[in-house]
Amino acid sequence: MLTARKIKTLAYGACFLTVLYYFGVFTHLFESEFKHHFRYPYDGDIEELVQQLRSNATPKVPPINTYNFRFAKSSSNKCKNVENLRLVFLVKSAPEHFDRRLAIRSSWGFEHRFSDVEIRTVFLLGERSDATSQLKIRKEFESYKDIVQANFTDDYYNNTYKTMMGFTWAARFCPNARFYMFVDDDYYVSTKNLLRFIRNPTAYPNYLEPAKQRKLHQYDFDLDVNVRLYAGFVFVSAPHRHRTSKWYVSLSEYPYDMWPPYVTAGAYVVSREALLDMYYASFYTKHFKFDDIYVGLLAYKCKIEPYHCDQFYFNKLGYNFEDYKYLVATHGYGDPFELVKVWTQQRAKNSA
Ligand SMILES: *[C@@H]1O[C@H](CO)[C@@H](O)[C@H](O)[C@H]1NC(C)=O
Numbered sequence: 110m111l112t113a114r115k116i117k118t119l120a121y122g123a124c125f126l127t128v129l130y131y132f133g134v135f136t137h138l139f140e141s142e143f144k145h146h147f148r149y150p151y152d153g154d155i156e157e158l159v160q161q162l163r164s165n166a167t168p169k170v171p172p173i174n175t176y177n178f179r180f181a182k183s184s185s186n187k188c189k190n191v192e193n194l195r196l197v198f199l200v201k202s203a204p205e206h207f208d209r210r211l212a213i214r215s216s217w218g219f220e221h222r223f224s225d226v227e228i229r230t231v232f233l234l235g236e237r238s239d240a241t242s243q244l245k246i247r248k249e250f251e252s253y254k255d256i257v258q259a260n261f262t263d264d265y266y267n268n269t270y271k272t273m274m275g276f277t278w279a280a281r282f283c284p285n286a287r288f289y290m291f292v293d294d295d296y297y298v299s300t301k302n303l304l305r306f307i308r309n310p311t312a313y314p315n316y317l318e319p320a321k322q323r324k325l326h327q328y329d330f331d332l333d334v335n336v337r338l339y340a341g342f343v344f345v346s347a348p349h350r351h352r353t354s355k356w357y358v359s360l361s362e363y364p365y366d367m368w369p370p371y372v373t374a375g376a377y378v379v380s381r382e383a384l385l386d387m388y389y390a391s392f393y394t395k396h397f398k399f400d401d402i403y404v405g406l407l408a409y410k411c412k413i414e415p416y417h418c419d420q421f422y423f424n425k426l427g428y429n430f431e432d433y434k435y436l437v438a439t440h441g442y443g444d445p446f447e448l449v450k451v452w453t454q455q456r457a458k459n460s461a
């Protein structure tokens with residue numbers, strides 16, 4: 110017979126199980142091991158297919174994924190006839206962030222910052238349904254000619270579309286740059302330090318003792334135009350199975366216990382060779398809703414190992430001149446006044 114006590118125990122048990130379920134404990138039990146079982150459609154070696162697409166040949170296997178963007182604004186002349194184009198900023202921005210874009214154009218995104226280094230900056234935007242903001246963007250585009258916008262709704266869960274629009278744009282309209290920096294519009298970037306970093310990532314920052322530095326200098330990225338660099342703050346982490354998480358993923362979306370190693374999406378730099386390989390790899394990589402994971406998947410399929418540098422901060426590093434001396438990028442600059450203030454100070458000290 111069920112006594113009150115037994116009922117109570119059962120009820121507690123049920124609650125306990127519900128809580129475990131909610132926190133994804135059971136989901137973890139059904140995950141499979143990334144290390145031994147990882148597969149993600151297209152299931153097969155794609156290197157040859159990528160090379161076939163890159164050389165305009167018909168690939169042996171037809172693509173399984175195609176991002177058919179219709180560019181409403183393409184700023185297609187941005188990189189045209191630019192010789193020795195060193196760096197392109199692809200700034201992931203939201204349509205209504207007019208003031209952030211203005212601040213970026215006049216600070217780290219300024220194209221004429223250095224007389225001897227060619228830099229270009231474009232802003233990646235999705236669409237909004239309201240006519241007022243579309244009109245404002247059109248005016249902004251006419252003034253600055255630096256907006257890239259295609260037909261997808263601007264939304265957090267559409268960030269992969271924004272990123273792949275950037276890859277598509279670069280491959281189609283701007284394949285002549287050495288390096289591409291993808292960065293959010295709420296970042297502070299030191300363009301000067303970024304240029305130093307891409308000159309020789311393994312020797313950056315240069316406060317290492319000279320003996321060690323010399324050893325690292327054996328490999329000079331600058332001389333090797335074929336280098337496949339994909340760099341920033343690298344994460345090796347597990348999927349969130351907690352049901353309330355913004356980053357929750359179900360087993361059917363992704364069944365493994367670990368993500369492929371990836372660079373956090375707020376700021377990362379890719380060389381031309383990496384960008385083109387990864388772009389064409391997207392034709393053989395099923396869409397995924399989180400952009401940093403998707404880019405990580407592309408790199409993994411291309412066998413490009415992400416390169417970690419802790420001078421890319423995915424959270425905000427509190428401001429202080431010394432701490433910002435070698436910093437490449439930091440999150441937390443959604444306030445355009447603060448951004449310009451910090452940038453002006455760092456520039457005066459020759460660190461921006
Ligand atoms: C954008 O337009 C292209 C070409 O018209 C179309 O194939 C594609 O499905 C559209 N994309 C979205 C997300 O609506």
Ligand SMILES: *[C@@H]1O[C@H](CO)[C@@H](O)[C@H](O)[C@H]1NC(C)=O
Nearest residue numbers: 260261262263264265266267
């Ligand atoms: C992503 O963009 C597509 C195409 O505009 C749209 O249909 C879809 O609703 C968007 N997704 C989200 C989550 O906003």
